[in-house]
Amino acid sequence: MAAPPDDDALWARSLHCSRSGAPVLTDVSLAVRTGEVVAVLGPRGSGKTTLLQCLSGQRLADGGEVHLQGTPVHLLTASRRERLRRERTGWIGPEPALVPELTVWENAALPLMLRGTPAHRARAGAMEWLERLDMDALAGRRPASLSRSEQQRTALARALAGPPDVLFADDPTACLHRAEGALMLRTVLAAVRSHGITTVLATCDPGVAARANRTVALVDGRRTDAPAAAEAEGLAACSLSV
Numbered sequence: 001m002a003a004p005p006d007d008d009a010l011w012a013r014s015l016h017c018s019r020s021g022a023p024v025l026t027d028v029s030l031a032v033r034t035g036e037v038v039a040v041l042g043p044r045g046s047g048k049t050t051l052l053q054c055l056s057g058q059r060l061a062d063g064g065e066v067h068l069q070g071t072p073v074h075l076l077t078a079s080r081r082e083r084l085r086r087e088r089t090g091w092i093g094p095e096p097a098l099v100p101e102l103t104v105w106e107n108a109a110l111p112l113m114l115r116g117t118p119a120h121r122a123r124a125g126a127m128e129w130l131e132r133l134d135m136d137a138l139a140g141r142r143p144a145s146l147s148r149s150e151q152q153r154t155a156l157a158r159a160l161a162g163p164p165d166v167l168f169a170d171d172p173t174a175c176l177h178r179a180e181g182a183l184m185l186r187t188v189l190a191a192v193r194s195h196g197i198t199t200v201l202a203t204c205d206p207g208v209a210a211r212a213n214r215t216v217a218l219v220d221g222r223r224t225d226a227p228a229a230a231e232a233e234g235l236a237a238c239s240l241s242v
């Protein structure tokens, strides 16, 4: 069986996924190089979230392969997939989804604590990112007292504290006002580029996608951008595997 090229942080071939009996992803292949920012651009309901869930190990595709830095995610048991997702990926969605009872720094430190990182190191890791994101002064506050964009920056700190091998950003600006969304996008891109974090960014907005290094277009669960290029990603992997 073909193996993914060594320099790909993420490599998926021929993913198929159905939800409630209806096909959501059909034959989607994708390769993301280490440090690259790739946008998945598509209209609402085109399968972007489902694709990111399959790539991050949150969801097992019905068919196809996903390799995250060489680990065959599709072959792992549910508990190993969950562990890989927790330890090696970060996720930020359109909603901040913070724990209301926890402070900002506790929210940001949560994934580290769930990994078993000692509390003082988890706090230090979270604070590092909160400082970079200009949120350190609010570290002791609870989410309800923050603005929407501050909440989303907390969610970004939570996704990046670690830091992850791959960040999955599922429409992180969708629920923000225009100016706040633009600032959030700049913040995400500056953070991942300055730290070389491989990123998959789902969006409905071509303007947002244009800020990535490369765009993969999805319509009705199929890649519609240059089919030859999509196929070449799979073929390149095949030729390197022999």
Ligand SMILES: Nc1ncnc2c1ncn2[C@@H]1O[C@H](COP(=O)(O)OP(=O)(O)OP(=O)(O)O)[C@@H](O)[C@H]1O
Pocket: 019, 020, 024, 042, 043, 044, 045, 046, 047, 048, 049, 050, 051, 204
């Ligand atoms: N929990 C679910 N159960 C059944 N079908 C679902 C579920 N979630 C999504 N779907 C369907 O799967 C398809 C793809 O949804 P998905 O959320 O992956 O697309 P998307 O491109 O991320 O959309 P959006 O931009 O609105 O978030 C849609 O037809 C949607 O209705």
